[in-house]
Amino acid sequence: DAGVTQSPTHLIKTRGQQVTLRCSPKSGHDTVSWYQQALGQGPQFIFQYYEEEERQRGNFPDRFSGHQFPNYSSELNVNALLLGDSALYLCASSLGGGAADTQYFGPGTRLTVL
Amino acid sequence: GESVGLHLPTLSVQEGDNSIINCAYSNSASDYFIWYKQESGKGPQFIIDIRSNMDKRQGQRVTVLLNKTVKHLSLQIAATQPGDSAVYFCAENKAGNQFYFGTGTSLTVIP
Numbered sequence: 001d002a003g004v005t006q007s008p009t010h011l012i013k014t015r016g017q018q019v020t021l022r023c024s025p026k027s028g029h030d031t032v033s034w035y036q037q038a039l040g041q042g043p044q045f046i047f048q049y050y051e052e053e054e055r056q057r058g059n060f061p062d063r064f065s066g067h068q069f070p071n072y073s074s075e076l077n078v079n080a081l082l083l084g085d086s087a088l089y090l091c092a093s094s095l096g097g098g099a100a101d102t103q104y105f106g107p108g109t110r111l112t113v114l
Numbered sequence: 115g116e117s118v119g120l121h122l123p124t125l126s127v128q129e130g131d132n133s134i135i136n137c138a139y140s141n142s143a144s145d146y147f148i149w150y151k152q153e154s155g156k157g158p159q160f161i162i163d164i165r166s167n168m169d170k171r172q173g174q175r176v177t178v179l180l181n182k183t184v185k186h187l188s189l190q191i192a193a194t195q196p197g198d199s200a201v202y203f204c205a206e207n208k209a210g211n212q213f214y215f216g217t218g219t220s221l222t223v224i225p
Binding site: 004031033035040041042043044045048050055056058090101102103104105107108 | 148150156157158159213216217218
């Protein structure tokens, strides 16, 4: 049973560029959440997708956007990259549209902005 | 705003001893809590969860205790092993789809 997968593993970008990160949820899961984890910190919620719609959003600017596809996979897009966007980006998947569903995380994408 | 905090940022224990990792939360409306383990270079791994209608839940070598009166959560690891060395996060869900994570406690197991 495949777990949550993310690509790429590592990415280096320069300020002002745009980046797209990808996530495939755990088999059978239909909900994807994205988190940003700065070094030495806990993950911070960016947003969650369910039924191809953004269902909830954390305190992140509009530069952060996403998409969910019919097969439940998801993308996170970040425009106009800033140095402070350097972090580990985590995708978590869960089952069902209800609240408080257990979330399972992928290995993350390490983004470095120079 | 919500906050999830940990009492101790680091914890060192001898192999074979029991470990206790504590977590304080501030939102009394939180109804679901999860403990995650994160090893270096990996994503958080689910350990155990507990809902607000429970006080205690046990898993394999782990126990989570929830004290709603003082808004405190703890993770107990029995017979700690070197493979338990990692950063441990508690996360709370406040009747929504967002999980709020604390800063984490780094557990080091001394052989």
